[in-house]
Amino acid sequence: MTDLNSLLSPFFLNDKEIRKVIELLFFSYRDFTSGPDKILEKLNFGRAHHRIIYFVGKKNNITIKELLLVLQITKQSLSRVLNQLVNEKFIIVSTGIDKRTKKLSLTEKGEKLENQLSTIQINKIKRVINKYSEENINGFKEILYDMIETDNKKTFQQIND
Amino acid sequence: MTDLNSLLSPFFLNDKEIRKVIELLFFSYRDFTSGPDKILEKLNFGRAHHRIIYFVGKKNNITIKELLLVLQITKQSLSRVLNQLVNEKFIIVSTGIDKRTKKLSLTEKGEKLENQLSTIQINKIKRVINKYSEENINGFKEILYDMIETDNKKTFQQIND
DNA sequence: ATAATTAAGTCAATATGACTGACCTAAATA
């Protein structure tokens, strides 16, 4: 199987090379999140808090439903973490025109934290990406995009329209 | 800040575009792991089990210490998950020449599972990557590699020498 | 030969992030 594969595939599509991609994704993603993790720890927050802060910062006045769609967790899971952020005044809640909905936005304090966390990740990406051609960078983004499942591709487009 | 950035940076290095990379990493990594997760669930295993199986499969006769270096978790964390895999005969333990060490390898049962899980991820990467040029694929891998912290780059090289 | 270090393991307590299931309220829509 692997032998046949080695014969038929070009080098960069060999199973062995593909496995390296698996590992690169694992290592790079872990290191990508480790920077913010250290700051969050001091506030007794975790990665779940980061994700909420990120997406609320991304789309002001996002509703609970929209947030759940992006995060793909249950509302019970969201509840605890979100309430902490609201109680500690990183996020402020208001009522939508549809009075059943709630709209979430970052407070000034929340924006400050969001900025602090995002800056780490943005700078890391910038530092890395700077060395590459526009062609390579676009390829990188397109490959990542193609790895997303159809439904979530739509979600990605929605938050970026 | 962002305005200045927009003026000085080429489009593909704008903060807004960089933020898309943050999201692409989040969405793609989540979907990348979701396939194996479904199989693991049936066995009452989680992602932690997957990682152990993957790296034991990658490097036969890996020691506990080496495995901890790769996974970057505590031995107490490893213990519970690894013991499950050993008890359920996915992994077999033997003693090294240095009798303090233990060597881990996959049983036939473990190899079967490893293969099942890896195949999902390998095929996913292949499906995606097929559409791209060698140049793009190499760029993709290099960018991911550059996102890894120095120490972990060494670990990556070690398991791939 | 003894002391120090290393590899591995264990016990206990704790935190975080997630889940299911059941149930509730209020508002909007059919």
Place this chain on the structure above:
DNA sequence: TATTTAGGTCAGTCATATTGACTTAATTAT
């Protein structure tokens, strides 16, 4: 008026991880 939708809540559970303290056995250094 009935149904659906948005959101919330209570309770219990599970998986993954942590810190800290301590043990055993084997290897290495003095």
